[in-house]
Amino acid sequence: MRQNEGLNSDALRGHMDGMLLAVLEHEPLHGYAIIEALRERSGGALDVPTGTVYPALRRLERAGHLASEWVTTGGRSRRTYRLTGSGHRALAAARSAWQSFTDVIGGVLRGPGQTA
Numbered sequence: 001m002r003q004n005e006g007l008n009s010d011a012l013r014g015h016m017d018g019m020l021l022a023v024l025e026h027e028p029l030h031g032y033a034i035i036e037a038l039r040e041r042s043g044g045a046l047d048v049p050t051g052t053v054y055p056a057l058r059r060l061e062r063a064g065h066l067a068s069e070w071v072t073t074g075g076r077s078r079r080t081y082r083l084t085g086s087g088h089r090a091l092a093a094a095r096s097a098w099q100s101f102t103d104v105i106g107g108v109l110r111g112p113g114q115t116a
Helices: 009-023 031-041 050-062 085-110
Strands: 066-073 076-083
Touching: 009 031, 009 050, 009 085, 031 050, 031 076, 050 066, 050 076, 076 085
Parallel strands: none
Antiparallel strands: 066 076
């Protein structure tokens, strides 16, 4: 991951699974398209290496949150990933956890008497 605007791998480490699930929420994608979606959705701030994405995809598949299949398009075979029912539930939990986290951190950073 490229450092940009204060983003670093330590800050993102605990959120990678949720981000991967989010980009797969509406359509199946292959690995490179997932990386591109992360880059696009982050406004270019995230440049996640394949060495981070593919192990995470395999882990999420083993956990039952993703299913994959080989798809041939234009003569190229690619493994395509999609969310399962468990993946949709995991994404909802990740979003809830993220909201709680940002509420707590935001409260601390704002300081006493300041509101959002």
